[in-house]
Amino acid sequence: MKDIITLNNLKIGKSARVIEVKNVGSIYRRLLDLGFIPGTIVSAYLKSPFQDPIAYRIKNATIAIRKIDSQNILVEELS
Amino acid sequence: MKRIALVGNPNVGKSTIFNALTGMHQHTGNWPGKTVTQMIGTFSFHGEEYELVDLPGTYSLISHSEEESVTRDFLCFESYDGVIVVCDSLCLERNLNLVMQILDITPHVLVCVNLLDEARKKKVKVDLKALEKILKVPVVGTEARKKKGISILEERLSEMMQQKEGFQVYYDSEIEKKIETIETILKEKNIFVPSRFFAIRLLEQDSFFATEMIEKCPSIFTDIPIEELSTNHHFSQKEMREAEKIAQKVVTFENQNYQEAEKKIDTFLTNKKTGIPIMLLLTMFIFWLTITGANYPSSFLFDFFAELENPIFQILSYFSCPTWLSNLLVGGIYKTLTWVISVMLPPMAIFFPLFTLLEDLGVLPRIAFNLDHCFQKCKACGKQALCMMMGFGCNAAGVVGTRIIDSKRERMIAILTNAFVPCNGRFPTMILLISMFFVGSSRFSSIWEVLILTVIILLGIGMTFLISWILSKTLLKGVPSSFTLELPPYRKPQIIKVIVRSVFDKTLHILGRAVIVTIPAGVLIWILANTTIGNLSILAHFNQFLDPFGKCIGLDGVILTAFLLGFPANEIVLPIILMSYLHLGTITDYTSGSELQRLLLDHGWTILTALNVILFSLFHFPCSTTCLTIKKETGSWKWMLLAILLPTICGILVCFFTTLIFQLFSL
Numbered sequence: 001m002k003d004i005i006t007l008n009n010l011k012i013g014k015s016a017r018v019i020e021v022k023n024v025g026s027i028y029r030r031l032l033d034l035g036f037i038p039g040t041i042v043s044a045y046l047k048s049p050f051q052d053p054i055a056y057r058i059k060n061a062t063i064a065i066r067k068i069d070s071q072n073i074l075v076e077e078l079s
Numbered sequence: 080m081k082r083i084a085l086v087g088n089p090n091v092g093k094s095t096i097f098n099a100l101t102g103m104h105q106h107t108g109n110w111p112g113k114t115v116t117q118m119i120g121t122f123s124f125h126g127e128e129y130e131l132v133d134l135p136g137t138y139s140l141i142s143h144s145e146e147e148s149v150t151r152d153f154l155c156f157e158s159y160d161g162v163i164v165v166c167d168s169l170c171l172e173r174n175l176n177l178v179m180q181i182l183d184i185t186p187h188v189l190v191c192v193n194l195l196d197e198a199r200k201k202k203v204k205v206d207l208k209a210l211e212k213i214l215k216v217p218v219v220g221t222e223a224r225k226k227k228g229i230s231i232l233e234e235r236l237s238e239m240m241q242q243k244e245g246f247q248v249y250y251d252s253e254i255e256k257k258i259e260t261i262e263t264i265l266k267e268k269n270i271f272v273p274s275r276f277f278a279i280r281l282l283e284q285d286s287f288f289a290t291e292m293i294e295k296c297p298s299i300f301t302d303i304p305i306e307e308l309s310t311n312h313h314f315s316q317k318e319m320r321e322a323e324k325i326a327q328k329v330v331t332f333e334n335q336n337y338q339e340a341e342k343k344i345d346t347f348l349t350n351k352k353t354g355i356p357i358m359l360l361l362t363m364f365i366f367w368l369t370i371t372g373a374n375y376p377s378s379f380l381f382d383f384f385a386e387l388e389n390p391i392f393q394i395l396s397y398f399s400c401p402t403w404l405s406n407l408l409v410g411g412i413y414k415t416l417t418w419v420i421s422v423m424l425p426p427m428a429i430f431f432p433l434f435t436l437l438e439d440l441g442v443l444p445r446i447a448f449n450l451d452h453c454f455q456k457c458k459a460c461g462k463q464a465l466c467m468m469m470g471f472g473c474n475a476a477g478v479v480g481t482r483i484i485d486s487k488r489e490r491m492i493a494i495l496t497n498a499f500v501p502c503n504g505r506f507p508t509m510i511l512l513i514s515m516f517f518v519g520s521s522r523f524s525s526i527w528e529v530l531i532l533t534v535i536i537l538l539g540i541g542m543t544f545l546i547s548w549i550l551s552k553t554l555l556k557g558v559p560s561s562f563t564l565e566l567p568p569y570r571k572p573q574i575i576k577v578i579v580r581s582v583f584d585k586t587l588h589i590l591g592r593a594v595i596v597t598i599p600a601g602v603l604i605w606i607l608a609n610t611t612i613g614n615l616s617i618l619a620h621f622n623q624f625l626d627p628f629g630k631c632i633g634l635d636g637v638i639l640t641a642f643l644l645g646f647p648a649n650e651i652v653l654p655i656i657l658m659s660y661l662h663l664g665t666i667t668d669y670t671s672g673s674e675l676q677r678l679l680l681d682h683g684w685t686i687l688t689a690l691n692v693i694l695f696s697l698f699h700f701p702c703s704t705t706c707l708t709i710k711k712e713t714g715s716w717k718w719m720l721l722a723i724l725l726p727t728i729c730g731i732l733v734c735f736f737t738t739l740i741f742q743l744f745s746l
Contacts, residue, residue, distance in 0.1 A: 026485065027561030029315075033139040034563060035173055037316045046345050046566075049354040050452035053461070055345075055566055060170040062345075062566040064448050066455060069561045 007042070007065075007073040008054065015043040016075035023072045035059035036073060080121075080128045081240065082158070086150055086181065087165030088174050089136035090567040092193045094118075095223040096165055097133045100233070117149070124233040132159070135482075138173070140180045140276075141285060141315075145490070146482040154184055155273055161187040161239045163232070168198040168205050168220075169568065172326035178214065179318055182245040184273035188216045189239040191232055196222040197568070202334035210329045216245040224573060247275070248321045250312060257282060257307050264303055270296050283314050341569055345445070354449050359533065361442075365433050366536075367529045370510055373425035380424065384417035411605030412598055419597050419650045422507045424590060427472075430503060431581040434472055439572035443468060447564060457544050458551035458559045460489040463496075467543060470500045471536075473589050474705040477502075478712055486560035491718065492547050494709055498701035498726050499543040501536065504593070504649040505696050509535060511653065515676045516689035539697050546725060554721075592704055596647035604644055604655060622659055632731055633691040633738035635683070642695065647703045652696065687741045691734040698730030 010016050018040045021031055035058045036042070045062055046055040055064040087093040101120025118133040137147040140154065154162065162181055166174035171192065181188055192205055211218035217235040221228030249255065261278035272295065280288035281303070292299045300308075347353055388409060395405040437443055443465055451461030462484050470477030477497040484490040501509065510528060513535075518527040551557060607618040615623070618640065626636030637659040645652035657675070660682045679689075700723040701709070710719040 023561065025561075027563075029141055030138070030485075030561070030563055032315050032319065033141075033173075033176065034565075035319060037319050045342070046349050046448075047351070048349055048448050048452060049351050051351075052455070053448065053451050053564070055349075055448065059173045061173060062568075064451070064461075064564040064566060066451070066461075066559075066561065068455075068559070069563075 004074055004076050007044075007056070007070040007075050008067045010042075010044040010075060010077065012044045012047060012054075014077060015041055016077045017041055019074040019076050021073050023069055027069055031065075031069075031073070034061070034063050041078070042075065080130050081160040081236075082130045082132065083236070084132050084134055084153060084157075084159050084162045085165065086134045086154070086162060086177070087136060087191075087193075088138055088167060088170075088177060089565065091136070091165045091167040091174065092223050093136060093165045094133065096163070096191060096193060096221065096229075096232075097131060099223050099226050099229045101131055122233075124236065127237070129236070131163075137177070139177060140184075141280065141283075141287075144483060144485040154181065155276070161185075161189065161236065163189045163191055163239075165191045165193050168192050168194050168330075169201065169203055171205060171330055172322050175322035175325055176318055179246070179248055179322065180276070182214070182216070182247060183276040183279060186216065186242045186245040187240055188214075188242070188245055189232070189235060190214060190216060190218045191228075192218060192220045193223050195220050195228075196225065197570070201338075202332070204331045204333065206329040206331075210325070213325055213328065214246045216242055248318055250314065250317060254282070254310060254312050257310065260307050261303055264299075268296050268299070268302065270299075279314055281308060282310050282312070284308075338568075344569065345566070348442070348445050349449055358446055358449060361437075362536070363529050363533050365430070365437075366532055367525060368433065369426050369430045369506075370528060370532075371525050372429045376425040376428075377421055380417075380421035384413075384421060388413070406609075407602065407605055412601045415597050415601030415604065415651060415654070416594060418654050419593050419648060420590065422650050423504065423593060424586070426506060427503050427586045427589065428582055431472060431585045432578045434468075435577045435581040435585075436572050436574070439570060439577055441567045441569045444564060444566050448566060451564070453544055454547070455559055457492075457547040458557065459492050459547045460484045460486060460559070460562050461564055462562065463489065463493040463547070466493050466497060467500050467540070470497045470502060472503055472585065474498050474500075474502045474701050475708040476585075476589075478705060478708045481712070485562060486557075488551075488555050488557045489560060491555055491713065492550050494712060495550060495718070495722050495725055496543045496546050498705060498722065499546060499698065499729075500539045501697055502649070502702075502705075503589070504702065506532075507650065508653045508696050509693050512689045512693050515679075516684075516686055535693060535697060538694075542698065542729060546729070593648045593650065596703060597651065600644065600647045600651060604651075604658070607644075608658060618659060631738070632695075632734035633687050633741070634695065634734065635688070637682075638688075638692055638695075642699055645702075646700070649696070649702050687738065691737055694733050694737065695730045698726045698733055700727045 004019055005016075007016070018036055018038055020038060021028060021036050023031060040058060042056050042058045044054060045057045046064075048054070048064070052067045053064045054067070054070065055062050056070075085093060085097055097118065097120060101122050117135075120131045120133070122129050122131065132153065134150040134153055135146040137150045139147075140151045153159075162185060164174075164178050164181055166178065178188070178190055190210070192207060192210070195205070198205060205220070207218050207220045217238050219228055219232045219235055221232060223229065250258070258275060258278045261281060262274040265272065265274045265277065270292075272292075277288060277292065281292065289300075296302070348357060391409055391413065392405060395408065400408075446468065447461050447464040450464040454461050454463050463481075465483065466477045466480040468477075469480040474497050477500075478494050481490045481493040481497070484493055510532065513528050513531050514524065517531055518524045604618075607621070608616050610617050612620060621640045622636035624636065625639040629635040629637075629639045637656055640659065641652045641655035644655050657678065660678055700706070706719055706723060709722045710716060713719065
């Protein structure tokens with residue numbers, strides 16, 4: 001079993017499996033619509049010039065999220 | 080007439096489908112109770128007339144932003160005969176989520192799997208037949224940009240409208256029973272809403288739908304036994320899983336690394352070292368093209384309209400038109416109008432297509448991605464960058480564009496600060512003054528012009544950040560709300576279509592608006608300049624009245640009057656200034672740059688005056704159209720007033736400051 005980390009700590013180019021989405025309110029719903037549910041594979045794709053936000057590949061799309069939100073998403077890194 | 084709704088995720092080529100189906104038969108529609116205007120198009124097929132309503136792109140019907148709720152409200156409460164759901168074949172799975180939500184509302188659905196050409200290029204295969212079998216509604220594959228598949232889509236519309244049932248997610252038996260109970264209650268109470276969809280939303284404890292239900296039927300929560308409503312089932316997760324299962328059955332990826340090239344471009348455009356400089360260079364390049372490209376057609380139009388002036392006078396006198404009237408018509412209306420056209424049309428006709436090209440390529444979201452950090456520091460939304468960029472074209476368009484921002488507070492910030500970036504109507508004045516006072520006529524003068532213009536624009540962007548920050552510390556206090564930004568794949572833009580579309584949709588639209596406001600403005604200016612009280616015209620009285628204050632901030636009365644009279648359209652500010660200086664009754668065209676500069680210098684202009692006119696042009700009240708748009712979008716005069724005051728105060732302070740500095744160092 002790999003360590004569980006928050007999504008913002010996932011290194012660029014690495015993939016992970018979503019374990020839990022702890023965001024609340026409308027962002028929870030929005031993340032859900034974009035595919036952030038337990039079990040989905042997500043990979044860190046791009047860092048913006050100021051390091052935040054970070055863009056992730058999920059469900060074949062590229063979605064940028066701010067650190068304030070990605071730190072509420074728990075993932076399990078895949079090797 | 081059959082009414083069909085067109086929906087889909089953002090960036091799936093929905094408008095291409097819309098254009099392919101309706102061609103030139105489009106108009107904007109309004110429906111009662113809503114201020115939102117939507118594109119409506121008509122077409123006929125096999126003798127049947129169709130009305131197609133283009134709804135805003137949305138990921139889900141359980142939506143957040145103003146724009147998305149338009150789609151939800153239409154599908155839930157309006158009457159229609161069918162829904163075309165446009166899907167992106169590259170991320171079909173996520174799109175299916177929306178399809179399933181719509182299938183909960185109506186079985187009259189046609190699924191249009193678009194962008195098959197892109198999928199083929201990236202070696203992604205979609206089994207449309209299998210998908211149709213699962214969804215139980217017509218599925219059509221299209222390549223809308225090449226108009227492939229459109230006729231099949233049209234053919235299957237009648238099939239869609241006869242559809243009795245479509246695919247529905249089956250939750251477990253206990254949940255299904257609860258859904259059924261609530262559906263029955265809704266029907267008994269004669270509440271005409273899509274019952275299954277609403278029942279699920281009620282079970283999900285979605286606050287929007289709950290409020291909506293209470294409005295329709297105040298007793299709803301006593302009618303439905305509370306134990307029926309209690310569940311902690313994850314409906315949406317179940318929906319997503321179902322979409323995942325379907326996608327696994329119908330989509331095959333033959334090449335997992337299809338996005339390598341894209342990744343390289345992305346890394347280059349958003350890299351720590353290269354990201355920001357490239358954005359700057361790109362902006363400068365666009366302005367350079369606009370400035371140099373607009374020069375020739377502009378002077379051509381000037382000459383052309385000037386040539387026509389005498390013949391028009393002759394025709395008017397032939398019809399024995401009184402002199403004062405022909406003076407008003409030609410000197411007032413014709414001159415103002417042709418000035419605006421000559422100054423505005425060429426740069427817009429270059430700028431808008433270039434901008435649309437960037438939009439089509441998918442560059443704009445990357446710019447928003449790069450700039451988000453700054454907006455986050457100002458406690459604003461990253462999507463504000465997109466509205467800001469639209470503002471470069473037209474501030475009114477930028478204000479409407481803020482609908483993509485979910486949070487009310489952040490949207491308000493975006494609206495109030497939109498006028499801090501100069502629109503197309505203000506560029507000509509700035510460029511002219513820059514070239515006259517700050518750039519000599521050397522070989523590289525256009526490069527210098529662009530450089531200085533870029534500095535001015537950066538100042539505007541900097542002020543946008545500053546004011547956003549101040550607003551979120553004071554009037555619009557709050558924490559930045561969460562947001563997600565999709566970076567769509569790069570797409571080869573259809574150059575011809577982009578040019579045609581941006582010229583017809585944007586350029587002519589804005590020009591038309593400018594023309595409408597310019598005519599009365601032309602009349603007013605002519606009257607003010609030609610009616611005398613004492614031995615001075617009203618305009619001159621105005622100028623004298625404002626002069627002391629103008630001098631305080633390094634301008635003069637004439638300039639301030641011109642800005643006030645330029646309220647309908649910023650383009651006419653400079654011509655009014657010239658007119659006042661020359662004491663002529665009509666707007667004057669600049670015959671040559673050096674003559675114009677001589678005139679301005681003779682009237683006491685210094686480099687400070689030129690600088691302050693540029694700065695005040697950057698920071699002053701938005702034009703009348705933008706103000707009205709702000710009123711419409713915010714629904715309040717108070718916010719509109721603030722949107723006028725903020726940049727104006729800002730401009731006065733900045734000009735005062737520069738004047739002070741110049742005086743201190745007696746430059």
